[in-house]
Amino acid sequence: MTEAPWALLAEVTHACPLHCPYCSNPLELVRRRTELTTAEWSRVLAEAADLGVVQAHVSGGEPLLRADLAEIVAAAHAAGIYTQLVTSGLGLEAGRLDELVRAGLDAVQLSVQDSRAEGSDRIAGRPSFAAKEQAAGVIRRAGLPFGLNVVLHRHNLDHIAEIIELGVRWGADRIELANTQFYGWALRNRTALLPTREQLESAKDTVATWRERLGGRLELVWVVPDYYEGVAKPCMGGWGARSITVGPDGAALPCPAAYALPDLSPPNVRDHSLAWIWARSAAFNAYRGTAWMPTPCRECPRREIDFGGCRCQAYALTGDAARTDPACALSPDHRLVRDPATTASRGGPEQNLTYRRPARNG
Numbered sequence: 215m216t217e218a219p220w221a222l223l224a225e226v227t228h229a230c231p232l233h234c235p236y237c238s239n240p241l242e243l244v245r246r247r248t249e250l251t252t253a254e255w256s257r258v259l260a261e262a263a264d265l266g267v268v269q270a271h272v273s274g275g276e277p278l279l280r281a282d283l284a285e286i287v288a289a290a291h292a293a294g295i296y297t298q299l300v301t302s303g304l305g306l307e308a309g310r311l312d313e314l315v316r317a318g319l320d321a322v323q324l325s326v327q328d329s330r331a332e333g334s335d336r337i338a339g340r341p342s343f344a345a346k347e348q349a350a351g352v353i354r355r356a357g358l359p360f361g362l363n364v365v366l367h368r369h370n371l372d373h374i375a376e377i378i379e380l381g382v383r384w385g386a387d388r389i390e391l392a393n394t395q396f397y398g399w400a401l402r403n404r405t406a407l408l409p410t411r412e413q414l415e416s417a418k419d420t421v422a423t424w425r426e427r428l429g430g431r432l433e434l435v436w437v438v439p440d441y442y443e444g445v446a447k448p449c450m451g452g453w454g455a456r457s458i459t460v461g462p463d464g465a466a467l468p469c470p471a472a473y474a475l476p477d478l479s480p481p482n483v484r485d486h487s488l489a490w491i492w493a494r495s496a497a498f499n500a501y502r503g504t505a506w507m508p509t510p511c512r513e514c515p516r517r518e519i520d521f522g523g524c525r526c527q528a529y530a531l532t533g534d535a536a537r538t539d540p541a542c543a544l545s546p547d548h549r550l551v552r553d554p555a556t557t558a559s560r561g562g563p564e565q566n567l568t569y570r571r572p573a574r575n576g
């Protein structure tokens with residue numbers, strides 16, 4: 215029997231004020247007029263709780279662009295789900311956060327793109343650092359658990375100490391240092407964003423030093439980079455194993471990047487219950503467990519540890535989501551990550567950043 219999911223990623227809109235070149239949203243954004251209504255989100259959250267979900271990340275795009283966000287948070291709270299807002303911070307004024315706290319919001323994760331305004335604004339594709347700094351103060355004053363998320367790449371890895379200092383200064387409880395995952399928009403910018411091995415090694419040492427220095431005062435999470443370690447990550451804790459993503463238009467997916475998989479036909483919460491989607495839909499069963507695995511995963515002792523890696527990365531790089539993730543050194547396609555990493559480490563070609571287009575409002 216399929217075990218219950220414990221987390222829901224509620225992508226309430228794809229609209230976003232930022233244009234990050236590593237955006238993990240699909241290349242084709244969902245239009246605002248097709249977004250789920252407040253009542254539909256309320257039903258989805260109640261169904262999620264019935265299914266066993268205990269934690270929801272309310273994300274986007276920028277979730278604060280939904281005028282009914284407090285009602286969505288209230289529905290999660292009423293269902294007994296711990297709710298974290300995942301935000302760029304733009305639009306997070308004290309009054310808005312108060313409203314969300316009254317609705318039952320439990321925690322906030324704020325993103326920042328670099329340690330200083332100039333670098334952060336350049337990556338975000340617009341002035342935004344000052345608004346983020348203000349949002350950090352608002353979160354701190356509200357007393358909510360506060361996570362800071364920073365996506366790492368060639369342009370900010372050398373500032374890792376300053377980034378950690380920023381998190382300390384802003385009063386974060388946790389800093390997630392997330393090395394860029396190269397699918398979707400980030401894959402288009404891979405040459406511009408891929409760091410050198412030296413940058414990564416140095417950043418890893420800095421994180422270890424700071425971890426010791428900070429003791430338990432602040433949690434530092436280092437999300438392992440895919441291109442240099444020769445190991446596949448247990449993406450999403452396994453396909454259809456722990457988490458459900460519901461997109462702005464109600465498409466339900468085992469992970470947020472799975473929009474890109476062409477043969478998946480994601481079921482929609484407008485047509486099916488979340489319980490049916492989780493247990494019975496073809497999409498959630500496609501790569502569940504180990505039966506689907508190709509060689510070498512099928513015979514590998516790590517197959518129930520990393521589940522063959524990331525399906526979206528396998529598809530993005532090989533065109534076949536059912537292949538071993540090329541991040542794994544045992545994959546017959548490993549050269550697809552090794553070669554670009556080698557080129558980047560030799561100081562390979564410069565590439566201009568291609569910014570995420572603004573979401574269409576139609």
Ligand code: SF4
Nearest residue numbers: 446511514517522542
């Ligand atoms: Fe994981 Fe497959 Fe690589 Fe084994 S061969 S380590 S299961 S990705």
Ligand code: FES
Nearest residue numbers: 449469524525526
């Ligand atoms: Fe989709 Fe890894 S991002 S399975």
